[in-house]
Amino acid sequence: MSDLNSLAQKLMTLDDSLSSCMRCGMCQAVCPMFGATMMEADVARGKVVLVSNLAHKLIEDPKAVADKLGRCLLCGSCQANCPSGVPLMDIFMTAREIVYTYIGLHPLKKLIFRYLLASPGLFNLSMRFGAPCQGLLFKSKNNVQQTSAAPLLDSILGARHIRRLAPKSLYAIEGALDEPAGASGIKVAFYPGCMGDKFYVDMARACLKVLRHHGVGIYMPKGFACCGIPALSSGDVEGMTKEMAVSLGLFDKGQFDYVITPCSSCTSTIKELWVKYADRISPEAKAQAEALSAKTMDINDFLINVLHVSMQGKPEAEREAVTYHDSCHLKKSLGVFKEPRAVVELNPHYKITEMAEADRCCGCGGSFNLFHYDLSRQIGQRKRNNVVASGAKIVAAGCPACMMQLEDVLSQNGDPVRVKHVVELYAESLD
């Protein structure tokens, strides 16, 4: 009971934020979770009330509240549309930290966040052994999404159709980079993210190709850790700060004008969340995170607004349709949605065809997908239907996590639609 008191006390730090919700219920219109389940406890209003009730000791079951908090994609759609300006993402992150810490982090998550993702060497090693062996486990679906299913890993992966690990990671191919600025006079630190390093290596290489093409210098040291968003979403601030500290150390050793990532989740984490948690490492780390935050940009934003890239030559007469999915972190956190569309159309061969509800969450939600796969697929199906209805045979996104989700749902439906990162499509025109 006294434990519950101290839990309640900790949550009371959120009381001002929680009280700013006027219970209008308008979040029901945009919440992908609510769209799938139509349950009040799944929408922001319900979660705010439950956290508030736990803080005020009106409910004495932290586990139940934790479960509800976990039924959320952290997509930010509610916050972006909340008429009352309730800081929902901050409420959810902080409440997760407090409540999940109270309940205790799952040992497997602890292992992953604090050791594997924080130690790139270890992660690489496990992947190095993983990549060649996966042929034994994964059965290729021979489809345009290049996904596989893994019947033997059913208990972990369920019926997912996911892309295999790349045979070689980005670092294994490129090595550490420290190339000087070229014609543009600009040098960037390129942060590929875990997905760019291990799964979507072609995508990360396309980014490097584009940067080089435009005379941009590249700093990419060996050993960046995970950005920390999976740990943070699981309430594991210790794991997140551990990972952040590793990367901060590496950023400290380089000279660059911008930090560029091809993953909107990484961008928004480095830009918006590192600053919030860096003081738990040290005051110096906080200052460094603030400086980095100001320099961090999504790659599409960078291409259009810093490099001012424009189309070379003329658009082709019959351009191929590409439909674009707005990743939540890209549009709702970073406000970047015109730029990726513009980047697709930098390639004279492509033309954007909008799908309905382009900015509705795809349902991946990072580790949400791992723990709530059925819901994730249900939400993904709506996205899939919109993609297919657009008629385009290519869907582009600015976030590898969304790409993985799109590949899964499209592959599950047997749709002949390819999934591409925006920058890959532009890079094709630079051959």
Next chain:
Amino acid sequence: MLSAALIKDFEALLGKQNVFSDEADLQSYSYDSAVLNPVVPALVVRPTSTELLGRCVKMLYDNGIPMTVRGAGTNLSGGTIPDKSDTVVILTNALTRILEINENDLYAVVEPGVVTAQFAAEVAKRKLFYPPDPGSQAVSTIAGNIAENAGGLRGLKYGVTKDYVMGIEFFDATGEVVKSGSRTVKCVTGYNLAGMMVQSEGTLGVISQAILKLVPPPKASKALVAEFNDVQDAADAVAGIIAAHVVPCTLEFLDNNTIVRVDDYTKAGLNRDAAAILLIEVDGHPAQVADEAEVVERVLKQCKASAVIVAKDEAEKFKLWEARRQALPVLARCRPTTVLEDATVPRSQIPAMMKALGQIASKYKLEMGTFGHAGDGNLHPTILCDRRDAEEFKRVEAAVDEIFNVALSLGGTLSGEHGIGTAKAKWMEKETSRGTIMFSKRLRKALDPKGLLNPTKMIGI
């Protein structure tokens, strides 16, 4: 407490996945958009067909258990807050089928949980128009709209929800199906029970289906904005426009405090000294729209508007309306609690009402912003406060009481569109009469002898 056996029966009827008894789920159906204390229900059930909806009602009636029907839970008067701890909440959000949109006979048939804006969009795809547009339309349900007789911005010209209800099917308290109205424009078969169900707030029966009237959409529209140095001039302009036989589809009002707050937030460069802004939109046939816009512009100038802006195109219209769209969001951000009232007066009494509101705000030392539907006298005085501050909230309650008093003394009404629920129940007799209360109570008692349908709402049973 509900018996475990009854919960089992519900699970057998609806499937386990549609019966909720976990504390966390129950707590999430203990509130709605009204600023009132929550009450946690005993059970929440979600029928997936209208037939099952009827079976739920019957089962609850047979067991003597009180029930509260819930759509999106956005009403502002406590209509969906359970009456007591043994209440069962019935959700309609699995009943979302649009059964028919008839383009020849201009009507649609829908299930109760259809979301208003989604319905309006489906109708619009067929080049028809469903005008009622409450501010909550992106989430509110059709049955919620009917049970509250929801209005909206277009009320002045197009009317409110009741003007679009042609027929209703509902379950009475015992679970028996009742049908009233039809797909025809004219229908006098039996009592107008469909009319009775409008604004019944879940107290007379459970709506399972509605036949709604559709109209052809206007072909053109034009928007204007006018600023005034005096609220009286703005009210004269409203009267003048109507007297010139122009009925705008919207005629909205923002007071000075709302203007200043919106400008602080949006930096839109509004005139911060203006006492009031009117936003007006006329619609209809292009030639008529052009004529009417001219008349409106002339009246505005005659009534000493200090500035009049006519939107040149859709984009400019969107920009002009931004201030109105931002009114509630901006006010809501100022303080934790937003008490949104909707006392309504005859439109000629708007200046008197605004004056009284100003006095009430300063008397109780509260910040208030007022905006709303000037064309129909439906103002939304919005009190910005913090409910956690008990002393301040006492003043808020006293101020709200006084607002009602003033509204009634000006020949107005307690609520233009937000309903009575439990929030305003104690005021009912003052506006109506003792006879009205007795009649309504006897009506309820006759239709619902066990007193199970939302028992404490409106006039109580």
